Amino acid sequence: MSEVIVVTSGKGGVGKTTATANIGTGLAKLNHKVVMIDTDIGLRNLDVVMGLENRIVYNLVDVIEGNCRKKQALIRDKRFPNLYLLPSAQTRDKTAVTPEQMKKLTDELREHFDYILLDCPAGIEQGFKNAIAGADRAIVVTTPEVSAIRDADRIIGLLESNEIKKIELLINRLRMDMIRRGDMMSVDDVVEILAANLIGAVPDDEGVVISTNQGEPLAGEETRAGQAFLNISRRIIGEAVPLMELSKPETFFSRMTGLFRKN
Amino acid sequence: MRDFRVFFKKNSGSIARERLKGVILADRLCCSPETTDRIKKDISQVLSKYIELDHMKVKIRLDISRESGRGVKHVKTIQIKGL
DSSP states (O other): OOOOEEEOOOOSSHHHHHHHHHHHHHHHHHHHHHEEOOOOOOSSSSHHHHHGGGGGGOOHHHHHTTTOOOOHOOOETTTTTTTEEEOOOOOSSSGGSOOOHHHHHHHHHHTTOOOEEEEEESSSSSHHHHHHTTTTTEEEEEOSHHHHHHHHHHHHHHHHHTOEEEEEEEEEEEEEHHHHHHHHHHHHHHHHHHHOEEEEEEOOOOHHHHHHHOOOOOOSSSHHHHHHHHHHHHHHHHHOOOOOOSSSSOHHHHHHHHHHOOO | OHHHHHHSSSSSSHHHHHHHHHHHHHHHHSSHHHHHHHHHHHHHHHHHHHHOOOOTTTEEEEEEEETSOOOEEEEEEOOOTTT
């Protein structure tokens, strides 16, 4: 009963890699055996976000080309015994792998893992096609910005035409102060425009930058983003977790200014 | 004076929402935003052939909704305000 989940977005820089790292960590903390695959060949990043960059010996392309066994390329995260990373190759490009090869690889990994998370590159070209080839489920990451939402809409269309049944939306980098004064689209606005199921909403949080700096994923930590990511992991395994109350307790002053600005 | 205008200005979140709806509609139909505007204009002209329409009061909204897993479904909602 393993599941292959692709984390994708279309637009770059919306937080695919951060989401993959934190959802993977969250699932491992919930005692599931997880492998995260960085499919961004030529621009590998998941290893640094996870803080595992010094332990890479073999990579995805080595496994596909048969230069090593799968077990040799998988890096076990010492912090979480159930978490593994298959890093991408830095010196090759996306043509080194075909969608068929990716599908074969993910199918083989199903025997050993509960969840296989694929970190998809930005764009809709070969790298995207490789990443979605073996996926059962997709998490579309977007931010409440016009460009990111437009790309997310396009990606959802492409995922649907590739017969991926389960498509869910992750809205990242929400700023409640801006939403309250009407200068940012809310979670409901984005969900309505994209007409997709929501898997979670993550507030904009300094903690994310700090955790990336340190190479320590923050899922489950006592920060707002950390809790939001752990909640997403819980929803992935099927728990019914209500959406986190994102807005901080309002002060009388902020409520009054919000009232005025709405009109 | 400038500070007062802030209260009456349309906030940027709703501007973003409206712009996105237009862009996404055009993307899904594979046509330009001007084309969707022309479609709306034509629809109002067709309607006015048959019903008395006060053009100032009529607002036509084009919308596409997706039925999951069954490709793209085209739904056109004609909202006639003031009738």
